[in-house]
Amino acid sequence: MKNLQTVQTIYAAFGRGDVPAILEQLADNVDWEYGYRNAPNPVPWLQPKTGKASVVEFFSSLSELEIQKFAPTAILEGQNLVVALIDLEGTVKSTGKSILENGEVHIWHFNDDGKVARFRHCADTYQQAMACQS
Numbered sequence: 001m002k003n004l005q006t007v008q009t010i011y012a013a014f015g016r017g018d019v020p021a022i023l024e025q026l027a028d029n030v031d032w033e034y035g036y037r038n039a040p041n042p043v044p045w046l047q048p049k050t051g052k053a054s055v056v057e058f059f060s061s062l063s064e065l066e067i068q069k070f071a072p073t074a075i076l077e078g079q080n081l082v083v084a085l086i087d088l089e090g091t092v093k094s095t096g097k098s099i100l101e102n103g104e105v106h107i108w109h110f111n112d113d114g115k116v117a118r119f120r121h122c123a124d125t126y127q128q129a130m131a132c133q134s
Contacts, residue, residue: 003110004077011072019059023052027115035120043128066091082108097131
């Protein structure tokens with residue numbers, strides 16, 4: 001249950017805009033958006049990052065998105081793994097186009113120290129890419 005609680009803590013910190021509290025839960029060499037290494041996309045917030053310092057860029061890129069809804073609907077835990085389903089509604093500020101994700105999947109992998117070692121959004125990248133384009 002510890003890893004599940006860590007993810008809940010991360011989502012609560014996200015809701016407060018508390019990026020330092022989120023970074024505390026990450027391994028120093030966290031592999032962020034590990035699933036997009038071989039499939040580049042134009043979505044600023046879905047870019048692969050390595051290390052805590054570069055994860056800050058992810059949170060900075062979210063300033064391009066006006067989030068109207070961010071709601072975890074289910075959080076499931078396995079060994080060193082937590083999977084969350086998220087309902088997300090947002091608007092890309094530069095284009096005014098909407099993003100609607102029902103059941104976006106977040107995959108959190110934990111190391112033996114209880115820190116997030118790998119993270120990935122499994123999202124509708126096509127929808128998000130089209131929303132980012134003028």
